[in-house]
Amino acid sequence: MAREVPNCPRRPSVENMWGNLWTSREYHIQVITPLFGGGPTPGQNDPVTLIRGASIRGHLRFWWRATRGASYPSVAKLREREAQIWGDTETPSPVQVMVKLNRRGRTEPWAEYTPKRDNSGLKSIPDPRNRDFPPYALFPFQGKARGWQVEEEPAAATQGTEFTLTLRWPTDRELAKDVEAALWAWVNFGGLGARTRRGCGSLFCSDLAPADADLRNGHTLAQWVETRCGQYGIELPAEPRPWPTLSRTVYYALQVDSPLPIWFRAIDLLRRFRQEVNMGRNPGRDGRRPGRSRWPEADSLRRITGQALPQHQPSITTTADAFPRAEFGLPIIFHFKDGPRTKTANRSVDPVDCQLKPAGGAGRMASPLIIKALAVRTGQGMKAVPLILKLNVEPISAAVVEFDQGNGPVTCTIDASAIRRQDLANYPNSPLHDRSVQGSAIEGFLYFIQKNGFVR
Numbered sequence: 520m521a522r523e524v525p526n527c528p529r530r531p532s533v534e535n536m537w538g539n540l541w542t543s544r545e546y547h548i549q550v551i552t553p554l555f556g557g558g559p560t561p562g563q564n565d566p567v568t569l570i571r572g573a574s575i576r577g578h579l580r581f582w583w584r585a586t587r588g589a590s591y592p593s594v595a596k597l598r599e600r601e602a603q604i605w606g607d608t609e610t611p612s613p614v615q616v617m618v619k620l621n622r623r624g625r626t627e628p629w630a631e632y633t634p635k636r637d638n639s640g641l642k643s644i645p646d647p648r649n650r651d652f653p654p655y656a657l658f659p660f661q662g663k664a665r666g667w668q669v670e671e672e673p674a675a676a677t678q679g680t681e682f683t684l685t686l687r688w689p690t691d692r693e694l695a696k697d698v699e700a701a702l703w704a705w706v707n708f709g710g711l712g713a714r715t716r717r718g719c720g721s722l723f724c725s726d727l728a729p730a731d732a733d734l735r736n737g738h739t740l741a742q743w744v745e746t747r748c749g750q751y752g753i754e755l756p757a758e759p760r761p762w763p764t765l766s767r768t769v770y771y772a773l774q775v776d777s778p779l780p781i782w783f784r785a786i787d788l789l790r791r792f793r794q795e796v797n798m799g800r801n802p803g804r805d806g807r808r809p810g811r812s813r814w815p816e817a818d819s820l821r822r823i824t825g826q827a828l829p830q831h832q833p834s835i836t837t838t839a840d841a842f843p844r845a846e847f848g849l850p851i852i853f854h855f856k857d858g859p860r861t862k863t864a865n866r867s868v869d870p871v872d873c874q875l876k877p878a879g880g881a882g883r884m885a886s887p888l889i890i891k892a893l894a895v896r897t898g899q900g901m902k903a904v905p906l907i908l909k910l911n912v913e914p915i916s917a918a919v920v921e922f923d924q925g926n927g928p929v930t931c932t933i934d935a936s937a938i939r940r941q942d943l944a945n946y947p948n949s950p951l952h953d954r955s956v957q958g959s960a961i962e963g964f965l966y967f968i969q970k971n972g973f974v975r
Contacts (some may be wrong), residue, residue, distance in 0.1 A: 524944045529950070536748045540690040543760030544699075547621075547683055548706065550905065551778040551894055552721040553629060553676035555660055562660060562674050570682050571710065572616040578709055581617070581763075584700035585910065590754040597762070603696050614698055615687040621730055628672060632664045635974070640666045640929035645673050651779035651787035655794075656717040656890075676719075693752075694844065700751035703727050704765060708889055708908055716889045718782045723894035723901050731775055731895040731902060740906070741894075741975050759913045763887065765791060766903075766911035770973040771893065771904050778903040782892040789890055792922035792967050793844065799950050801835075813948050815841040816875075820853055823931050824870040824922055831869060836946055841958040842875055843951070845918050845938050848886030851875040871922050872900035878932060879919035887912045887961065907968055909961065914939070 557574060557917040558565030565571065583604065598607075606612030629652055630645035641664040647661035648655055654661070660674035688698055693899035706727045720826065729743045746768065747756065755765060774781065793799050794809070801810030811817070820829040822840060844851065855869035877884040893906035915938055920931040943958030944951035954963035 532654065540862065541653050541687055542690045542695060543687045545683060545685050546702070546724050546726060547707075548626070548681070549678040549723045549894075549901070550677075550682075550711060550720055551723050551901070552710075552718055552782050552892060554624075554680060554720045555629075555657075555674055555676050557711055557720070562713055563798070564675060564712075564775050566595045569623055569677060569680065570620055571616050572618045574614050574711065575684065576605065576614075577850065578612075578705045579698075579701040582704040582709055583697060584702040585765045586748075586751065586753045586764050587697050587703050588762070589756055589760060589911075590621040591760075591834060594761055597760075604729075606693065613689050613694070615685075617685040617687070619683040619685070620680075621682040621683055623681060623691050625678050626675050626677040626680075628653065629676040630661060630673040632659075632669050634661070634675075639640075640708075641669065642666075649779065650781045653718075653783045653790075655790040656714060656719070656786045668894060671683065671916060675775045676748070698717055700747075703747055703751065703916065707784040707893060708765070708891075708906075710891070715891075716886050718786060718891035719889050721778065721782070721894065723778075725896055725901070728894050728896050728901070730822075731904075732899045734773060734775075734776055734895065739975065740769050743840075744766055744769055759911050761913065763885075763910040764914045766909055768909040768911075768965070768975075770907045770968055770975055772974070773904065773970045774972070775895065775902045775904055778901075781905050784891065785817070785890050785907065787937075788907075788968055788971060789847075789888075789964070792964050793847075801948075813837055813950055814844060815943065815946075816844060816851075816853060817855070820855075820873050820920070820922075821936075822869050823920055824924065826868055826870040826924075828867055828869050836949070837942065839937075839942075841937050841940070841943055842918060842920075842933060843876060843938060843958065845915055846959060846961045847875045847888065847964075849884040850882075871924055873920055873922040876919045877915075878919050884915065885899065888964070907965075907973060909965065 527689065546765045554564065557569065559826055580601065584601065588597050588601065591600065602610050604612065604614060630647045632639045632645045633642040635642050643664060644654065646659055662671040662673040664670060688694055706722045706724045709715050710722055712720040729740065752964065755767065774784065791798060794953060796802050796809055800812055802884045803810045813836065818834040818836045818941060819840040819842060821831060851870045887910045889908040891906050892903035894901050894903050916935045918933050920933065922929055940955055943953050951958055951963040954966040
């Protein structure tokens, strides 16, 4: 005799739980910079559902925590309220998220591999198809080439996407502020897909963007942020929470242009600060290739691994290990061009590839810096200004150096004193000299952008 399986009890519908009074809002949104990822395969666009409601809900969760959630004194209180708004395994969310794709846009590889000047093979870094694409922000999507063989094609990106987002929630004043605050912050400071903190997948919604005319008439983005915080009841704490929150550290330059060239200009400031000759690096001997790094990480790794070319053994930076660029986000992979691959008998070599990772087993630590093109309303539609926003986060307190010299992984833990300390701004040619009192890479970068036309 067949065994009967009882039916599972049905969860009450959200409508039944919250009653009949509902608020619905509809927003037309454009994706103004290339969209990478967003699908089930990391770094790849979803070929079927390009814009997914579940992804948007995840972004709204993050930005709710960063805005309205910033007022909660503990993680427990934060999660309690978050579950009431966005749901958890026990509680369905009362907020409905619906997406209608109006225009998919075009999808194509963002770059292509081209031959070297001497025609000895393909360049190791592909050339962008659009000169306004900043390769410095897109290196995770560059693929790989060896000799004349392309082993991995550059990732495809989608441009020109437009969609309608409909949000529906039970009519409640506080819940409305929660939803609208998250949406406002996500559209203006976040984005869709991968690498949104470096400006990919940036968004524009005319109903939520600042006005170009206001910025030209003396209003600042900081004033705009303060006004919106008041409108949505956002209370920003002075001290960091255990989760990232919005801060008043908002910088922009009054350079109004189309989104792509603005994006390039913003990202190029980070490239210059970290890598430009006579700032992040010494000049090379041949006048073309960069010389030794002026940041202390390379010298530190030579000491830690015990590997160095004879001419690189004397440190040109610090004598105590230091990794200040950990503040920009982790992991960081360090590759030495004269490493073991060039090893010959009885010859010293520079270190193997090393990785700087978050302590505690986390795979990554997102950058606290958001660098992007911020869309602004104009009389003709939309333009953009370069934006650099520092989220309010707890300072990084430790990291792990990991490498393998052939006998298995070796790890070395570094503490906060190897990431920020005053002497990192005092050694000769330090990139932080006269830019950071505390020897902080983030502090130095924010000083640098102000010297290059950015204001608060």
